[in-house]
Amino acid sequence: MSSVEVAEQQAPSLIGSSVPRKEDDRLLQGDGRFTDDVEPARSLHMAVGRCPFPHARIESIEAAEAAAMPGVHQVLTGVEVEARTEPISVLRPVPGAADLPFYALASEVCVFEGQPVVSVVAESRQLAEDAVEAIWIDYEPLAHVSDPIAALAPEAPVLHPERMDSNLLASNPQGRGEPEKRLAEAVVVVEDSFRIGRVSPLPMEPRAVVAEWRPGARELIAHVSTQVPHLVRMQLAESLRLGESEVRVVTGDVGGGFGLKLGLYPEDLLACLHAIELRRPVKWTEDRVEHFRASTHAREAVHDFRIAADAEGRFLAMTDTYVTDLGGQNSPFGSAQLSSIVFTGPYRVEDATVERRVAVTNKTPIGAYRGYGQPEVNFARELLVDRLARRLGRDPLELRLQNMLSEEELPWKNAVGALYDSGDYGRCLRMVAERIDYGGLRAAGRGPRPDGRYVGVGFTSFVERTGYASARFLANRGSRFGAHESVTLRANRSGGIDLYTGVSTFGQSNETAFAQICAEVHGIDYAAVRVHAGDTGATPLNTGAFASRTLIAGSGAVREAAAALRAKTLRIAAARLELEPDALEIAGDVVRCREQPQRAIGLAEIHVAAITGQGIPGDEEPGLEVTAHFEPSAAAFAYGSAAAVVAVDAETGEFEIERFVMAHDSGRIVNPRAVEGQVRGALAQGFGAALSEELxxxxxxxxLLNGTMLDYFVPTASDLPPIELLHTEVPSPVTPFGVRGVGETGTIPPGASIANAVCDALAEFGVEISSLPITPERVWRALREASNGGEGLEG
Amino acid sequence: MKPAPFEYVRPSSVAEAVATLEAHGGMARVLAGGQSLVPMLGMRLMRPSAVVDINGLDAELGQIEARGAETTIGALVRYSEAEASPVIAERLPLLRTAIRYIGDRQVRNRGTLCGAVAQSDPTGEVALVALTLGATVVAQGPGGVRELAADGFFVGSYANALAPEEMITGLRFGVVPARGAFFERGRKHNDFALLSLAVAATPEPDGSWRDVRVGMGGINDTPVLARAAAARLEGQRWDEAALAEAAQLALEDADPPEDVRASAEYRAHLLPIHLRRLLLSLVEEPRHG
Incomplete structure (x- = not known):
């Protein structure tokens, strides 16, 4: 507590101050309460039997022996689940896609390895797993297709023949101008096909659910580890054929989400169904082996990108036709939808078109993941910018600056109609170039150094959409949620404020940021604001935490609620102090006269007066509680640039990232330390996908060949390069306080900057990289192909 | 990820442990540090009828003994203990270096060297060093104590010459060459090796080298000795040509696997490069790795 007060004294404005995080005291003392910490009396445990094949027909299921095992309470199969539930709904459908309904358990055909086929509830997880093993399922393996490009070939087996006549779920073209004409006229065209690997978001806490049903009360309480408790409540009610008032979703601390926990999963529904039918609490915590097959994967895409330029290096056109892999069936958010929005990046390009093609394959469904398409398209575009520079004999830094939108050109509507609100894109790029001493590095040359290694520098620049454009934008895409956030503030009799939000807490510092804004606007001490997050029984109906949208929308709701609460507090205090409200201020735990601070009244006293209705003005309603809803006027575009310096061993392909510098603008920063944590955390995931992670x-x-932590190479702290962060703070005109989203930024630049640095180091060999992750073996193969006189496209 | 049912036995002597192994007809498994066994139980990749927990046998199995020229590491000695042991530092510095490549601190606090030998992972560091330095595996079974040379002990991926009713009680090293060096490359920090190398040799005053030993991990279904490479270097001065030839000869004893860490081709490409560099470090660096 004392450190909080010190921080407040040092910083007159709470916004912009690195106050200690609200979440940390309990988490650091081991007092966090995660879903697996919840275990009601008489709890039973669920295990799930999963399809071992990528594509198979279920011929028969023999479950009698398992159902009769001691300690086993219930076995469910797909036929029963289909009869008793509705399909799991999709929250953010692919525009133009065929409806592909799926149930929590497959009953006829499985479309991915790990798809749930049976569920068992027993006295312990051990017994439940024993029973799953005792269920005999006869599968007829069917022809499968794993690769998204192969899935679109005419000879590929059609995976959903009852709904589709190919595996192309949808195709979404967007853009403007006549890029084909510009391409034909251009002096230079660079183009390639870029392959982005499939990764797992891999939160430290896997998924978990504890379901309790009180038949007499007709209340289902589902403790779910999720980013969107209110959306899960809606989906549970729909699938279980309950009214929403019969479902309460409670989300405590969540050990990471990253987009993976964005909606209802089959296991959540199954635990609830068992709990209702058995009238006993049912618990399921995903293990890591299940997680690698049954929780959504991310990223996998192939981008066919082209850039056309004139002799002076001016970008004339860009096109991107890309395929994203959906996996075997939908997930609540499906495959990444933001590549199209930002495919032209921070550059001035009038003629540009993009087409997103979504392929169905026999793999684990793809879902949202930090970045949601933005790291992927950034990789393709930024590698081509460097290739263009090499073709034109231009410096890649200069070429970027030449084509980058200037501060004066903003706001700018890009080729797909997204509005870049404000910013100084060139400044971030110049900052990173200066920080890494680009001039000095170029003067020192590419080597080789005495140790035999070649040195390269790689840049990347990006814009990042944060938040949603509007509820109308979402409605046009069939999304089942809004662009706003909602918050309730309730004064309490201790003189504090309870803040209620449906945004659950999974590491994004939302409790801290909301309390900072509340205290700043209201005047109360930061320490006296308590944030209650994630219980749908207690918090206002909201959208949830994803798309870097929490602060963009939530800060407005907190601001409006805090301002209304403050106004009423001042009116009540004014009557009691016999002063005008305008003459008063709230300072920590008192309301006082600005001119004569000794004329003051305790905040607790005002709160009690309002809550009891005793001693308030006659025209004032009792109570001191406000709910506010806020939708920002537009999405905010964050932006930034990064530079990497690498040293490459041309004999082995092994390389070291010696420096990594990133400058970014997230608009006005509420809590610098929390922002730095967010950026570094996202960078770690960006480096993982850039260097080593690949399913x-x-x-x-x-x-799946590497579905364990032994073989899936997620980086540890020891594997990360040194990171240097720089910030600029240009306020966005479209959001409260000028904030931009920040949670996903770091995932974007690692892949492109490292690939460009490696190609720069090995420029004399003509090495080009076209896929992620950039492993030493791939660099070695690229070197070998370049020396064999090939096109330098590694496998 | 919960184990299938098994009987848990905590014996009070090695003799009782061996008797339990015999009673289960080879279907029981010994639990020492559990760093490999417990995950395999959890994934039901292993379904022993009993787990024989030897962690109560510290008096019999917990020692590092230096006797004459020999050093014996008991079956309950943890990696961290060996890492911190002055005896190991003085007598087996190559082993000490290799231990730092094993797992992370938590794994090293719990895992045992003899457990790693029993696990016989083809990428295992202890197995590689034991093979390279010509160690002896001491095992006890119903028929008594058996001594098995590390060279020949590893018979396949996760397979060894131990009988199912036998357990390892110690790992014994003799006199080792004067210099040693260790190399390992994984896909991330403390990953399983896609390539690991251990080299040891003693320089002679005339500039030649004797007792040359070259061990390779991750390059075959067991750790293997690069015999042709070592023979090329034995009794020779190590000029650039000798090192380059020896590095190429190492491929004769390699049959690299293909997996998610690396292709066979890439492993074969890396092997001579890193072996040559490691041997060079032995020449340049007067002390152990």
């Missing part, structure tokens, strides 16, 4: 499938069997 690999065996071609013949179609099975």
């Amino acid at each position: 690999r499938y065996e071609e013949d069997s179609g099975q």
Whole structure:
């Protein structure tokens, strides 16, 4: 507590101050309460039997022996689940896509390895797993397709023949102008096909659910580890054929979401169904082996990108036709939808078109993941910018600056109609170039150094959409949520404020930021604001935390609620102090006269007066509680640039990232330390996807080759390069306080900057990189192909 | 990820442990540090009828003994203990270096060297060093104590010459060459090796080298000795040509696997490059790795 007060004294404005996080005291003392910490009396445990094949028909299920095992309470199969529930709904459908309904358990055909087929509830998880093993399921393996490009070939098996006549779920063209004409006229055209690997968002806490049903009360309480408790409540009610008032979703601390926990999963629904039918609490915590197959994957895409330029290096046109992999069926958010929005990046391009093609394959469904398409398209575009520079004999830094939108050109509507609100894009790029001493590095040359290694520098620049454009934008895409956020503030009799939000807490510092804004606007001490998050029984109906939207929308709701609460507090205090409200201020725990601070009244006293209705003005309603809803006027575009310096061993392809510098603008920063944590955390995931993480499938069997922590190479702190962060703070005109989203930024630049640095280091060999992750083996293959006189496209 | 049912036995002596292993007809498994066994139980990749927990046998199995020229590491000695042991630092510095490549601190606090030898992971660091330095595996079974040379002990991926009713009680090293060096490359920090190398040799006053030993991990279904490479270097001065030839000869004893860490081709490409560099470090660096 004392450190909080010190911080407040040092910083007159709470916004912009690195006050200690609200979340940390409990988390650091081991007092966090995660879903697995919840275990009601008489709890039973669920285990799920999963399809071991990528594509198979279920011929028969023999469950009698398992159901009769001691300690086993219930076995469910797909036929029963289909009869008793509705399909799981999609929250953000792919525009133009066929409806592909799916149930929590497959009953006829499985479309991915790990798809739930049976669920068992027993006295313990051990017994439940024993029973799953005792269920005999006869599968007829069907022809499968793993690769999204192969899935779109005419000879590929059609995975949903009852709904689709190919595996192309949807195709979404967007853009403006006549890029084909510009391409034909251009002096230079660079183009390539870029392959982005499939990764797992891999939150430290896997998914978890504890379901309790009180039949007499007709109340289902579902403790779910999720980013969107109110949306899960809606989905549970729909699928279980309950009224929403019969469902309460409670989300405590969440050990990471990253987009993976964005809606209802089959296991959530199954635990609830068992709990209702057994009238006993049912618990399921995902284990890591399940997680790698049953929780959504991310990123996998192939971008065919082209850039046309004139002799002076001016960008004339860009096109991007890309395929994203959906996996076997929908997930609540499906495959990434933001590549199209930002495909032209921070550059001045009038003629540009993009087409997103969504392919169905026999793999785990793809879902949202920090960045949601933005790291992928950034990789493709920024590698081509460097290739264009090499073709034209231009410096890649200069070429970027030449084509970058200037501060004066903003706001700018890009080719797909997204509005870049404000900013100084060039400044971030110049800052990173200066910080890494680009001039000095170029003067020192590319080597080789005495140790034999070649040195390269790589840049990347990006814009990042944060938040949603509007409820109308979402409605046009069939999304089942709004662009706003909602917050309730309730004064309490201790003189504090309870803040209620449906935004659950999964590491994004929302409790801290909301309390900072509340205290700043209202005047109360930061320490006296308590944030209650994630219980749908206690918090206002909201959208949830994703798309870097929490602060963009939520800060407005907090601001409006805090201002209204403050106004009423001042009116009540004014009557009691016999002063005008305008003469008063709230300072910590008192309301006082600005001119004569000794004329003061305790905040607790005002709160009690309002809550009891005793001693308030006659025209004032009792109570001191406000709910506010806020929708920002537009999405805010964050932006930034990064530079990497690498040293490459041309004999082995092994390389070291010696420096990584990033400058970004997230608009006005509420809590600098929290922002730095967000950026570094996202960078770690960006480096993972850039350097080592990749889910690999065996071609013949179609099975996941590396679904354990032994073989999936997620970086540890020891694997990360040194990171240097720079910030600028240009306020956005479209959001409260000028904030821009920041949670996803760091995932964007690592891949492109490192690839460009490696290609720069090995420029004399003509090495080009076209896929992620950039492993030493891939660099070695690229070197070998370049020296063999090939096009330098590694496998 | 919960184990299938098994009987849990905590014996009070090695003899009782061996008797339990015998009673289960080879279907029981010994639990020492559990760093490999417990995950395999959880994933039901292993379904022993009993788990014989030897953690109560510290008096019999917990020692590092230096006797004459020999150093014996008991079956309950943790990696961290060996890492911190002055005896190991003085007598087996190559082993000490290699231990730092094993897992992370938590794994090293719990895992045991003999457990790693029993696990016989083809990428295991302890197995590689034991093979390279010509260690002896001491095992006890119903028929008594058996001594098995590390060279020949590893018979396949996760397979060794131990009988199912036997347990390892110690790992014994003799006199080792004067210099040693260790190399490992994984896909991330403390990952399983896609390539690991251990080299040891003693320089002679005339500039030649004797007792040359070259071990390779991650390059075959067991750790293997690069015999042709070592023979090329034995008794020779190590000029650039000798090192380059020896590095190429190492491929004769390699049959690299193909997996998510690396292709066979890439492993074969890396092997001579890193072996040559490691041997060079032995020449340049007067002390152990």
